[in-house]
Amino acid sequence: MAKQQAKRQRTRKAMILVSFLLFPITLNYISPYIIIDGASLGIINGSFIVFVLLFLSSLFLGRLWCAWLCPTGGLQVACFAINAKPAHGGRFDWIKWGIWIPWVSIIVIMAISAGGYQAVNFFHLTDSGISLDQPFVYPSYYTVVGMFLILSLTTGKRGGCHYICWMAPFMIIGRKTRNLVKWPALRLVADKDKCKDCKSCTENCPMSLDVNGRVQRGEMENSECILCGSCIDVCPESAITYSFSAG
Ligand code: SF4
Ligand code: SF4
Numbered sequence: 001m002a003k004q005q006a007k008r009q010r011t012r013k014a015m016i017l018v019s020f021l022l023f024p025i026t027l028n029y030i031s032p033y034i035i036i037d038g039a040s041l042g043i044i045n046g047s048f049i050v051f052v053l054l055f056l057s058s059l060f061l062g063r064l065w066c067a068w069l070c071p072t073g074g075l076q077v078a079c080f081a082i083n084a085k086p087a088h089g090g091r092f093d094w095i096k097w098g099i100w101i102p103w104v105s106i107i108v109i110m111a112i113s114a115g116g117y118q119a120v121n122f123f124h125l126t127d128s129g130i131s132l133d134q135p136f137v138y139p140s141y142y143t144v145v146g147m148f149l150i151l152s153l154t155t156g157k158r159g160g161c162h163y164i165c166w167m168a169p170f171m172i173i174g175r176k177t178r179n180l181v182k183w184p185a186l187r188l189v190a191d192k193d194k195c196k197d198c199k200s201c202t203e204n205c206p207m208s209l210d211v212n213g214r215v216q217r218g219e220m221e222n223s224e225c226i227l228c229g230s231c232i233d234v235c236p237e238s239a240i241t242y243s244f245s246a247g
Helices: 003-021 023-030 034-042 046-061 066-069 069-079 096-115 135-156 159-164 168-181 200-204 213-219 230-234
Strands: 185-190 240-245
Touching: 003 023, 003 066, 003 185, 003 230, 023 046, 023 069, 023 135, 023 159, 034 046, 034 096, 046 168, 046 185, 066 168, 069 159, 069 230, 096 159, 096 168, 135 159, 135 200, 200 213, 200 230
Parallel strands: none
Antiparallel strands: 185 240
8 A cells, every 4th residue: 555545544544533532522413312302392403413414415425424534433443453354234234224214204203293493403402512421321322332332343344334324324315316416426436457356445445345346347336335445545556546526
């Protein structure tokens, strides 16, 4: 890996690890529970706003959040030191939709029951700005951390992203919307002729994707790709690159 590319991956990993260390502060802003509480009172809260921003960012940047900023992503990257086996995504990735669809339905029902959204309070149930400011919040924190930790350690790399993440579907929907219209967005582009089929890209993909197979087939788009750039940075032939373009 060239120096500059190694630095990019070190920087990326450092950023999501710091994000995980800050998770006791930021939990409420991506909380799957507080958005329900806010909806029941007609309040647009912090996590509502963050989820909307994740959706909007995915229209141009796909799941870049997952690679560079997500706190649970940081936790899972730390787990690679213990279990770096590929996750068997693909077959079971649908599980997160089985969580997401009922959860979003509950939010919608609560908001309708409250007569719609009437107020915005980014700090709803987060008055101090720090999520873990009261002992009663600790169980939520340890439940979220525990779920991602157990899945990563038992099912392989970023198992939590594949199976239970409630944020990923917002970005997958955004990405698929973009792919229908094909406006310019960040994406991977590969030159099949440069590829020597060494499979380094596949071995280093944190989302356990068959990257070299996709290079060979000329199909780089995948809803589980988080655009982390690991495949770009490990490829000895520079066969894969980032591109901000239509297509
Ligand atoms: S790392 Fe590069 S050369 Fe090796 S299989 Fe992947 S795309 Fe091909
Ligand atoms: S395909 Fe490449 S950019 Fe996408 S998740 Fe895998 S390593 Fe990262």
